Amino acid sequence: MVETAKKKLSPLAIAGIVCSAVAAAGIVFWMIQLSGGMVQTGMRNLDSWGLYITCFMFFVGLSAGGLIISSMPKAFGIQGFGNISKIAVWTAISCTCAAIGFVVVDLGGPQRLWELFAYSNLSSPLMWDIIVISVYLILSIVLIWAMYGEEKGKVSHTALRVLSVVSLVTAVLVHSVTAWIFGLQISHEFWYTALLGPWFVSSALVCGTALVLIVAIALRKAGRIELGQENIVKMTKLLGGFIMVDLYFFGCDLLTSAFPQGSGLEVVQMLVEGPLAPFFWTEIIGCAVAAVICFVPSLRKNGLLAVASALAIVGIFCKRVQLLVGGFQIANIDSIAVTGPYATTANTVGGLVYWPTGIEFMVTLGVVALGGAILCFGLDKITRK
Amino acid sequence: MRYGMVIDMGRCLGCHTCEVACKSTNNLPEGIFWNRVYNDGGPSLDSPTGTWPNNSMSYYTMSCQHCENPACVKVCPVGATYKDPETGVVRQDYDKCIGCRMCMAACPYTGVRSFNWEDPKYVLAFATGDAEVPAHQKHTVEKCTFCYQRISKGETPGCMVLCPGRARYFGDLDDPNSEVSQLIATREWKRLLPEKGTNPSVYYLV
């Protein structure tokens, strides 16, 4: 009798299975959303996008950031952050899949998805984004395959380096194009700024770096990888730097809105003390605290670093909420008219024009779980000894 | 041919006739409005501004502005919304619309575009208005079409048939002798959100 070694399920694999179950439940809720109508969400005519597109932005940011972190060293030929490259790329892939998932669940007619490729309108930033994200996903997969290939000697260093450069550029492009979905629209004063492209990139770097940091620390704690503390510290300093840049952009934008004391004041008021204030202050304070933790050496303990990363990620999520809901919050034409049940929902909170409903949270959870499942199963494989 | 509208704010009485005419002609589902009456400045639909008795009050109507430089047409990923070169009407192909609602985010004219957030609901068992109106579809975007089914036959859009205040005009902006062109040439007017650069085809006489 041959003893077969029972393959014990690792915690990552278990996590992956749990995520898959949640993702499956998410699909059920998505079907409910489609059949009963998107009226079951909190989105309405005066705010036609909501939690899904917010998460789309957020996950694109996470993915772009992750990939930039991993490919920047290779691209510039400088020393990297240790052996976390593949992990970083895989987080990028998982987040990209989640982002695509969010676009799909937001569509009214997902059965017409094929039209995006049959009738593509190339003047549309949304179309650009779909193209660029598809390219990005494929590139990321190729990159990780190339990383394995390079280890096995099948792929040359130069090739990998070129691929890394291309990925880096694509990553920057991905989030710039995502920014342009909003930043090129004259419809909402809050969105229409040239700064939005660079700003999205900086936000992506913040949350992407924070995500990689958290994942790396967790995996190291779980004993799945070896990682020198100096790499953690390098990433931490980068995170701090990116946060400062992001806050700087924020400051520029606020000042530009407020200075003329004209229509921009309404935007500033909405953020600082209006309905979006909770999100605004969570971001500002959270990111400031995270930056402090990053820059003060004595605070760079694993636990605190995880907290800092989490604060940074939450902060950037709050930024996405501010952008999306904030754009719709201030109507260009606010004269009173008959509105009807499809103008806004009745269940809004704190004067916001929009608040997600239960089904949106469930579907969102499902898509996040999908990304989580991909992440867990992938990391399980990547970090298997 | 470049169709446009002229709305005389001096004559608009806020009676909602054109709002209901649109609903009836295009068999709009419950909860969907393509054309609405707006109270310019008042805190409720029929309240003037100011402190009694020093009040003032003004109504206007707003529907899709059928812009010359439409923000919505640029951003639709599948080209479901497009500008008809012959008439200048910004049209919507319900069969193509994937329901991404980008056009609604891109259009600066708050509320002119409606999304069918559920199966279109009707009180009557049959379609009202014109038979040629394309069926409304769940999860697609819709808006004023300048009653394309009528103007393509040389007839008058539903909201233009009769305004009790005699405030509404419709016609070819490219024809200098049309009523709308004459009004624009001789009367003071304004347009909504001109700073956005969309070049709307609806003019409001002040």
Next chain:
Amino acid sequence: MSEEKTRRDISRRGFLKTTAAVVGAAAMGATLAGCGKEGVAASGNNEHFVVNNCRGNCVSVCRLKCKVRDGYLVQTEMQEQVLPAYNRVCSKGLSHPQRTYSDQRVKYPLRRVGERGSDQWERISWEDAISEITTKWKQYQEESGSPSIVFSSATGCLSTSPNVYQHLQSMMGASKTSISYDAAGIEEGIKVVGSGLSMSASWHADMHNAKTILMPGSNAAISMVQSFHFALEAKDAGATLIHIDPNYTITSEKCSVHIPIVPGTDCAMFMGLTNYVIQQGWADESFLKAHTNAPYLVNKATGFFVRAGELYATTEEEASVACVWDAAAGKAVPATSATDTALEGEYTIGDIEAITAYELLKERLSEWTLEKTSEICGIPVEKLEWIADQYVHHGPSCVFTGYGLDHYNGGHMTYRAMFTFTGVCGQWGQSGMGIVGASTSNSSLSNARMVAKDVPQGKNLAVAKLYEIAERGTFNEQPFPIRSMFIWMHNYVPNVADRQRAIRFLNSVDLVVVADFNMCETARYADIVLPVAGWYEIEEVGHGGTAPFVNYLEKAIDPLYESKSDFEIYKLLCEGMGLGDKAFVDLDDFWSGYFESPVMTGLGITLERLKEEKSIYLGTDPDGFDPYAPEGKFNTRDGRMGIYQEAHFRIFGEQDFEVVDPDRNRLVTWMPPNEVMPDNPLREKYPLVYMSFRNRYRTHTQFWDCAWLKEIAPEPTLWLNPDDAAARGIQGGDYVRAYNDRGFVVLRAEINNGVMPGVVVYPKGWQEGEHKAGHISDLTSSYFIPEMYNCYYFDNLCEVEKYQEA
């Protein structure tokens, strides 16, 4: 004999399936009434068009192009009028498809089970319904006399065939009601200036030629929205539009000037203005002498005119003519033969001490200085001076108003004051002058054949009197039981003042029958409801309301369900009462009486001609500029404006026991409103005036069942001035409770900057079941001064508080 209990509101899907089946079958027989002179062509897609009318009591009677597709009425749009200036349609007229197929249609005859008003019904057959009604009527005739059966209609349908029940009523010797809605204004108009083709005012297009248009107590931009453009066209041509109203509305905005006034004091304003005009020497004496009874000699002792027959022997015809003083002849002569009429003076004629009515008027007005006037009505003296100057010197001047002024006790005198003022200014007789307002071609169609000869007629009861007659059990001091009410085109319960009293009244009546095409609130208080066919389900002859036409209307679809036309129901009831052989044979027989009238024969309009041309103009001027009383010829018995009314008499309802002071009503007299005067001690408890506006989305209560309109206005509201709201802790969107001793209502508050402080406004027309609690009509007062039986809707006080749900 089906006894199934039927819930009136069956599920929507079930209803719609039934509809499709019934209407589909009916479509096979749908009549295309032909293109006629309209040139209304059929289009493809199994569609055809017919021309018909809206008939609601906004009186605009918009002509409608009805599109029928696959047997359904799918659209009602504007149809061009013979005079395109009168083209019209509104959000309500456009909603007829929803009204026609509403789930509130009465589908078959219903008999009440359960308490009155509990809205529980059983379906019965037409045979049973008619049999029960007529059996009981015959019983009541025997027990209590025919007048104990009261036929009550109002203005819910402005066309001819619903009037046919009046013939049955007349043949039975039953009683009828007269409207007590706008009665003060209409009655005073008929008395003072007479009633012609357009009732007592000019056709609306005529104000096009005015240079000053005075608009007191009117929200015409909403209530007469189809005619308001004529005023705006006048304004574009340089006219000054003067809006006098406690509140600032869209009408105020579109007028040149808005002048606020204390509610209910317009009579005082007109009296002051008239006095001022006279004092300034601006009175148009030649007009007064030639076209009013101001120069008539009044016998000081009796208050009556001195008649020719009193002074000397003369022909029978001339004996009744009133006399004036002929200055050249130096004696009193019949007014018809005077050459140098004296407007003023006191004269002794034999043993008669006489004085001209004009002198009496001056005397009556003498205390009305502008200062006193200003104190009462709240309009500054300079503004009063300006109004008078405008009206006299910047004419042609006219008054464009409806019945807002009617709605306070003393309202009839406000109209007298208005006529007196305009008469003293001489602004009558030419285009752009006179009164333009709630004129209507209503009076163009009358049918002498409707009165049964050789049958003692029943009583003519004012609607506002019904409840008190039933409470006392007497009329004019004789026992008068009301055994049955037959109510049609009259939504009595929510529209009459003091609704709770009206409900108690109906509950005291043995048999209440309502004929209507939907389950309006009054139908819910009936014992038997008869389903009437809808407006687009019958051929019809009608007048054009404020549009000066008579029309022949084509049927769009067959009557739905088991509904029958009013004419068919009338025939069945006649049969049941044994009067079948005396009934009109068919519709043409019924209509022929209308075309025998002097009006129609004078205009050369026959039924045949109307059926061919479909719409015929009633005026003479091709542009529609037809002033009332052209060249000063009024449609009164003596052809003059009756500023002085010798004797008080009634038109809308017979005289009951009240004693009316004759002198108070001979000339304009300030009769203050009953409740709303600022010095009423009741204001300690109820400080707010409770008044209504016309609801944009209803015609009174009609169109209550149209989904499109309910999307725009889903629930009843109360408009408050921001200060009054803030003082009560009320914000826009809160539910508030308005109340007084008569009742209460809970409405959604809206802050409206144009509402006068101390006033609250409710857009009217809501029915039971639509309010959060209570009912708007529970607060209005049924009090009326003896002079005028009427519902005085604005003459109420109330208080408002934030609503606490129990």
